[in-house]
């Protein structure tokens with residue numbers, strides 16, 4: 001067997017195993033968990049089968065989808081708007097990352113050392129998934145239209161299959177750290193990926209990415225750690241702007257929807273972060289922007305706590321990962337009850353990014 005590989009057949013074997021398990025299972029909560037894994041895998045198989053023939057969704061359909069989705073998360077609207085008004089790109093610029101020669105083994109060992117530097121709890125849970133890496137992670141060369149990384153987790157088995165699409169710069173390392181965070185969280189709480197928590201599943205990986213930039217810069221003196229962090233931030237500003245546009249166009253009725261899509265196009269043209277071509281900005285409609293911005297807002301606050309008290313931040317993150325069986329809104333309220341208030345530290349974070357930027361400019 002080749003090193004670091006898995007295929008769709010491995011997932012199909014897990015599917016069979018789950019079917020076997022569910023036929024003997026008596027516990028109702030376990031049955032529900034296995035059932036959701038089975039459905040999740042079925043979707044993955046469908047995606048794989050249709051990868052070549054995938055139809056581009058129409059923008060109007062995307063807009064309708066978004067509209068329904070945003071109606072369901074009204075409790076986040078004011079924080080989205082605040083993030084959008086506070087976040088700015090002052091003094092920040094996108095830079096290309098330089099090519100990197102990190103091998104798959106390098107990516108894994110750097111990721112390992114980073115998780116080791118966190119704390120015993122996170123490291124032990126990380127190791128539970130990392131030990132299977134020979135058959136549970138694969139590295140491929142990035143193909144257009146793909147994600148940079150994906151983790152397919154089977155919660156009932158506490159197993160994750162990680163796919164890294166390599167672009168051969170520092171993004172590969174950040175993607176590996178990110179995906180291992182997903183896989184680690186499933187070890188901590190097998191209910192972490194349940195449906196109502198979907199909005200929050202990027203908190204841990206985004207937080208890990210932010211602290212990894214400092215960690216890696218200290219280890220390697222590689223300024224690309226901060227270039228990546230800043231590029232990422234600027235990308236999230238586009239997401240945020242996109243959300244704000246969508247929210248301003250929410251009140252249209254069905255007949256006005258075509259107009260709305262036109263409005264979106266115009267809005268993007270006037271966007272305050274419009275350094276992307278129009279078509280490319282419009283592509284953001286396909287992304288779950290609301291999930292990334294929600295998690296990013298929380299990750300920024302956790303980072304601010306982390307800088308003052310590492311243990312406290314990791315403890316709070318652990319609490320968030322342990323939360324389960326709540327509604328989307330309850331999750332949000334419970335996170336705030338931990339003392340994590342979105343948009344409090346955004347200006348501190350921006351100051352930090354600006355000082356990172358100064359380092360990058362001194363190339």
Ligand SMILES: [Zn+2]
Pocket residue numbers: 178182202205
């Ligand atoms: Zn992710």
